[in-house]
Amino acid sequence: DTAVSQTPKYLVTQMGNDKSIKCEQNLGHDTxxxxxxxxxxxxxxxxxxxxxxxxINETVPNRFSPKSPDKAHLNLHIxxxxxxxxxxxxxxxxxxxxxxxxxxxxxxxxxL
Amino acid sequence: xxxxxxxPQSLIVQKGGISIINCAYENTAFDYFPWYQQFPGKGPALLxxxxxxxxxxxxxRFTISFNKSAKQFSLHIMDSxxxxxxxxxxxxxxxxxxxxxxxxxxxxxxxP
Numbered sequence: 001d002t003a004v005s006q007t008p009k010y011l012v013t014q015m016g017n018d019k020s021i022k023c024e025q026n027l028g029h030d031t032x033x034x035x036x037x038x039x040x041x042x043x044x045x046x047x048x049x050x051x052x053x054x055x056i057n058e059t060v061p062n063r064f065s066p067k068s069p070d071k072a073h074l075n076l077h078i079x080x081x082x083x084x085x086x087x088x089x090x091x092x093x094x095x096x097x098x099x100x101x102x103x104x105x106x107x108x109x110x111x112l
Numbered sequence: 113x114x115x116x117x118x119x120p121q122s123l124i125v126q127k128g129g130i131s132i133i134n135c136a137y138e139n140t141a142f143d144y145f146p147w148y149q150q151f152p153g154k155g156p157a158l159l160x161x162x163x164x165x166x167x168x169x170x171x172x173r174f175t176i177s178f179n180k181s182a183k184q185f186s187l188h189i190m191d192s193x194x195x196x197x198x199x200x201x202x203x204x205x206x207x208x209x210x211x212x213x214x215x216x217x218x219x220x221x222x223x224p
Contacts, residue, residue, distance in 0.1 A: 004155075031210065041199060043156070043214040056211055090155050097210040100146070103155030 004104035012110045021076045023091030032074035033092040118215025131189035133218045135202035142204035150199045192222045
């Protein structure tokens with residue numbers, strides 16, 4: 001299936017831990033994004049990468065570090081997790097920076 | 113500062129009725145206005161989108177109306193069906209950077 005996939009789907013961890021979320025797309029897109037959806041369902045962009053180059057970095061704490069090993073992957077590493085990081089994180093991709101964004105199924109992160 | 117304001121927060125409509133969701137934006141540089149549909153546990157999926165050079169776009173039962181002077185756009189779901197029950201997000205985008213700014217979402221429940 002052609003799609004944007006994320007792993008894991010659920011992530012439960014303790015405060016202070018470091019965790020990573022992986023994202024892969026097989027759509028042949030060159031731009032990838034990370035969004036955060038909070039408990040009130042508000043969606044906000046965090047980062048975007050175009051051809052492995054960081055394009056958007058939206059006032060996100062530097063505990064969050066995206067890494068794009070190639071155009072098909074954009075991983076999100078989070079250091080020193082805090083309670084407020086609990087949310088659903090969505091990866092998305094698009095063909096170039098001026099086209100429809102396709103979203104992955106999301107990763108629900110719960111920080112205890 | 114919320115750049116895209118969406119209303120209502122929730123909506124209940126009878127099967128066969130019309131669902132109307134409204135959005136207003138502030139940034140006149142926005143030039144692409146998509147609507148996303150999100151089912152529980154899933155990522156947002158593009159439903160329909162419009163650019164400011166047209167005032168209306170229709171795809172099946174879904175219609176976007178766009179008022180550039182008022183900086184408002186709306187989604188009309190005609191002949192609403194129980195399967196349309198979902199959360200709907202309006203968004204706005206500037207071509208450069210493809211940074212989607214989302215409205216707060218509207219939870220639509222269609223009663224059979």
